[in-house]
Amino acid sequence: MPELPEVETVRLGLQRLLPKRRIQAVDFDTPKSFPNAPSDVREFLVSATIMQVRRRAKVLMIDLSSEYSLVIHLKMTGQLVFRGAESFGAGHPNDSLIGELPDKSTRITLTFKDGSKLFFNDQRKFGWMRLLPTIEIPNIDFMQRVGPEPLSADFTAEIFINRIMRRKNTSIKAAILDQTVLAGVGNIYADESLFAAGIHPASLVRDIPKSKLKTLHTEIIAVLTLSIEKGGSTDRNYVNVEGKRGSYIDFAKVFRRESLPCPVCKHDIIKIKVAGRGTHVCTTCQKLYKGKSA
DNA sequence: CACTTGACCTGTCCGC
């Protein structure tokens, strides 16, 4: 659920709210959510000041004055919600989708010296937060293997095509979901960008003309950019740091629109399974490329 | 090595 646009929206909110705040305490329920040793937490987290908030792929990094960083992955249902000191006692903000915090899905709470708090909620407990030396982040396995940022200026169509061809014998959907090919695309934006490019998600990479792959490169960038403008997609769980929804889902052409008319040709959108994921497709607008046969 | 499937979890929804 949180894909690149959702994680970037959270990053923008955290970058606005967190720098210069000093951590007073951390509370967490399970070691799985926050596996660091208590001695490291005391030494490198408590009393540290937040410097900046960065993102790489779907991973957030909160850099601390201790030269450690909180590295965070929201996975499917993770949420980071900030509440200022004034939000407590008098109740929570009325326009938040999230009620009183902490609640039953709160895994980690960071409390700052000024009384404000950052809550890490995660219904399904797949997400995590880890304290690592800032300088070591580029060395962790995921950072070593993850592909280029699709919204960076040097992510050209040529680079995209070269990287996608590493997965030439699999479906195009599986290929763009592969974080080692490019960073940040998940199920929503895979379906939306493939619709925009007119490619059936089950098409094998090797069968798709280069010109179509070039179109897909353009559409991936367009879809991700529009979604960041809309504050991401709130399908089920996703909210921003204020607990508010993103509106991109209102602009989605196929995602979660099965049995509704295609906005272009009016034929019904169907839902199938591709690469083990629920996949939304308009079989009229999206061509299934298959081999050399006609 | 390339690729696919299952596991990790919990809440929701659907059919009986």
Next chain:
DNA sequence: TGCGGACAGGTCAAGT
């Protein structure tokens, strides 16, 4: 209304 099962999907480990 209760209950079992399918489903949701990011990533990694295990399997083919």
